[in-house]
Amino acid sequence: MTPTLPRAGGAHLLVVRNLWVHKGGSPWTMALFSVFEPVLYLLAIGVGIGGLVGQVPGVEVPYAAYIAPALLATAVMNSALEETGQSAYAKLAFDRFYHSLIVTPMTVGGVVAGEVLWGMLRGLITGAGFLVVIAAFGLVQSPWILLAVPAGLLIGFAFGAASLAATGYMRGWHDFQYVQLVMLPMFLFATTFYPVTVYPPVIRVLVETLPLYHAIELVRGLALGRLAPGLLLNAAYLIVFGALFLVWARRRWAWLLAS
């Protein structure tokens, strides 16, 4: 038997394996769990507080329709984080799963790319699920919102790669608290609930460096049908951000697995 080596370091095979493990749950049950939290936000803040706010000045759409795309971007991000964060850590530290892969023709690059791809796929499912919710709430403002789903792939890529790199540094479960320490403020302040124009200029520049800000800008722009060249910049930011962390993750994981 002369097997041909799997292409791309076997990245796709890792995705296949992950699908296999999840075969008990259909994509829709997966999506259901992932959209549960953002739906609560949409109800409590979008519909509840939205009743007081009315329309968002400068955009002229109902408040719920304004925050819905941001919640979509966040939900996609969280799905990718889950897979490449705690889940990957368990596979590394307890299942010794990755150790069993690197004795095969799979490469560390393939393993890393595979997990990020998987995170993107999970994000995609969540994004599609939340889109259905948005439609059900009657918050669709423009057909361009359909592009929010592929945009979710970029979000999954950026956050999946960054989170996998970070997971390579975790010394135990408690270290994941630091991730929360970054994620929660980012969620609250990266223009999820109001436009960036409410900030004084200095803070504004700061917020504009956050990856979630670009994720939200991108999805919101598409969802509200406000196409502008700026969206390409947002997309480029996510791609570059993800690519840098992908390289970083590959290096770190090579060190982790090959020692």
Place this chain on the structure above:
Amino acid sequence: MVVLNAVIEAAGLEKTYPARDRGGTPFRAVAGIGLRVERGEAFGFLGPNGAGKSSTMRMLGGVSAPTAGTLRILGLDPAAHGRRVRARLGVVPQDDSLDVHLTVRENLLVYGRYFGLSRKAVRERAGELLEFARLTEKADERVEHLSGGMRRRLTIARALINDPEILLLDEPTTGLDPQARHVLWDRLFRLKQDGVTLILTTHYMDEAEQLCDRLVIMDKGLIADEGSPRELIERHITREVLELRFPPGEHEQVAVKLGRDGLPEPERLEVLPDRLLWYAEDGETALARATAAGVQPITALVRRATLEDVFLRLTGRSLTD
């Protein structure tokens, strides 16, 4: 006729692990070893805990990069051709690393795919290997629900999915019941007859004697000696061993009384925590001499020297310190 054809060649092989935390010191687990394993051979590593066996095995598996020295696996440099090398190896790591979320059969199926095997080829092979590991009845159970020994058998079956030329087994039979061990020996023997090169580590001397054509005894990252089990016994040990037991704490005293330092070559006395070993060409004569010296053991036993005696001799110091 034996055609010499090295599948593993290593010289000056070293592995130093970086310090775990800032200010710690790096640790040299393998301190410069040379090896040559011929195709079709069964080659063993013996050595106390921490000797560096697993570290060496990971380097031979093309996974862990040597810190120094040269290594050729199947004629290739694993640093440059890691994937091509690994495609032709089977690896049984010391710690089971099965995919616990999948069933027994799925473990084999998915693993075969990592080697680039077609779905059809993997399905066939999985069926054979389930038989081989006597796990056909458990094929659809989740790995979580298997006993430790069954997991071990599955790990070994999995390592064979790609029909490897070299099979690396790190303590393959640890945790297996005696029957399963014998079955496994039989399987390994058959693989060897099919021309598969076996490289294994073990803490069982009988296993090493049964399976290995040649072995090395490692201690503290170095090779203490190398040879066939027979050669090693002849080189280091007398033909027979007299084992004497005394009440705890008296062994040291008795050893002095028996004239430990004045014994004629190649005789030797070794004090173990629970007994005293007197290496002698003729055990009965030694026993008679002991009785004449006035020592009264609780039990006395004369037996043939084994590989275990060689092991204790070559690594004995680390046992007592």
